[in-house]
Amino acid sequence: MVEQPMTPSHKPDLSDAGPSTRAVHSGTLRGPEMRPVVPPIHPSVAYLSEDPDDLRAVLAGEKEGYVYSRNGNPTVAALRESLTALEGAGDSVVFGSGMAAIHAALLAVDVAAGATLVASRDLYGVTVSLLNTVLAPMGVRVVYADLTNLEEAREVLEREKPVAVYCETVSNPTLRLVDIAGLAELTRAHKAALLVDNTFATPMLVRPLELGADISVTSTTKYLSGHGDVIGGAASGAWDVCARMTKMAVVVGGIASPFDAWLTLRGIRTLGLRVPRQCATALAIACMLEEHPKVARVHYPGLQSHPQHQLARQMMCGRYGGMVSFELAEDTEEAANRVLSRLRLCLPATSLGDVYTLLLHPVSSSHLTMSPRDRERLGVKPGMLRVSAGIEDEADILADLCQALDAA
Ligand SMILES: Cc1ncc(COP(=O)(O)O)c(C=O)c1O
Known part of the structure; x- marks a missing residue:
């Protein structure tokens, strides 16, 4: 039986507790604040909430804090901060794969039933499958165009009036380039969002947001994690568009695990x-x-x-x-x-x-x-x-x- 009240660090007195209670409540490392150099992995699903008002405020997004790891996790937040700095973004959202990031980014800019999306002809094959077999059957009009050619891009934007335009900085596997700054000028003029898959270029070579794109998506599986041992994705952009993607990640659930976020963050260091x-x-x-x-x-x-x-x-x-x-x-x-x-x-x-x-x-x-x-x-x-x-x-x-x- 645990008779003593919990200490402020939430360590119950286990002196009279049975072995099952000890197995659950010991080794929690809760205690005086430690300041490790490397951000630790926080695998905990839930966070202690002493004050119900605080809990409500965190869940409502009115206060910073952690409650439940699908909504937010400190290790994932460390990766978000790193990606935001690398991309020159307002914020970033981390996902369980590059494909989950692409999907959330498209939904966040109103690619929905009745809307038109203009997509580059040069895209990763599974992205084409996402557009053709998931979004198109839901009522999205997907129009493909050669976006490496700005004249063709101008014509298609004028004709189709899309809500969004999607391309890769450097295409897979043909290694064709889209002039992101030039395309961003066109999308801005037509009030369409520009989404760029920057996986091949990485923010070391191209930062799409600085060139005028609205969202930069990345399969962090590739260069960012860099060691072939983690699947992940991320999308970076202005704070408000990231807030929409975060809401989507929380309800759809395609989030990254703390361990995967930690591996990605370690990869980014080099x-x-x-x-x-x-x-x-x-x-x-x-x-x-x-x-x-x-x-x-x-x-x-x-x-x-x-x-x-x-x-x-x-x-x-x-x-x-x-x-x-x-x-x-x-x-x-x-x-x-x-x-x-x-x-x-x-x-x-x-x-x-x-x-x-x-x-x-x-x-x-x-x-x-x-x-x-x-x-x-x-x-x-x-x-x-x-x-x-x-x-x-x-x-x-x-x-x-x-x-x-x-x-x-
Ligand atoms: C350019 C590009 N974008 C997105 C993806 C999808 O990323 P993931 O495999 O992390 O879902 C890939 C995967 O190869 C890719 O090459």
Whole structure:
């Protein structure tokens, strides 16, 4: 039996308590304030509420504090603060995946039944599935356009009068660029919200909000967490639009776990070291591939041959990203598979932005759900491979890619 009242730090007197009570109430580390250098992981689902008025005020959003972890969690809040600073945003909202972040961001800008969304033709395949198989059946009109071409963007905005426009800074896997500042001018003039998926560029290279976008979404699974061990997503923007996304996350429930938020935050600490190195290696890979006889074409914004090289120079802080795509001279799935099967160091795997160099065949993975006709229109060819440069020694990566191509 616990007879003593709780101490102010909520440590009950367990001297006469039974083993089950001790198992529950000991080891809680509640006590005099500790100030750890690294933000701790707070896995607790619930927070003690002494005053019912306080509890009500926190739940109503009138007072800062924690009550229940789906509504807010200190470790997740630490990640939010970091993302907000990185993106130059008013606030950020953290989700359980990049796709959950994209979904919430679209709903937060009134992409709903009867509304029109203009979306870039160059999008990650699962984003296209979200638009076509979830939002369109709910009554959203989705109009695709080539948003890398500002003239086409101007025409489609005038014609369609969308509530929102959605694009990727650097597209997956074709590595085409959208001129975010130019597009933002157009969306502002047409009172449409601009949502940008900045996963490939990261806030180290492009900060869409500073260029006029309304929401910057990111799959934090990739560069931000950086180590291939956590799925997550985030959306950053003005305070009011984030408040709407937070409400959505609380009721829909696609939130991040404290442990995943902690891993992402730890990854972000070295983002400024990893990204420049990955960019330098990607440029070296692109230059090597451009000279290789088994390669027909290389897509990399850092190459003079990239049609938007000048835009990349202006928009990407003097670097060109860690992603390279290339087309094999033998444009077949078999040839692509032969290259993947001969890798000895680089890893054939479906992700990007990790410390490991990763290769992926878009036709059989990221763009699998897209129809062959749509893939062809986008330029996603059967013999295309995508490389995500890691942080290994550059010479080792180049040697491995070369030997795999030579042997294939
Ligand atoms: C550009 C881009 N956006 C969004 C996503 C989805 O992110 P997640 O897998 O974290 O849901 C991906 C995943 O590969 C992606 O490449």
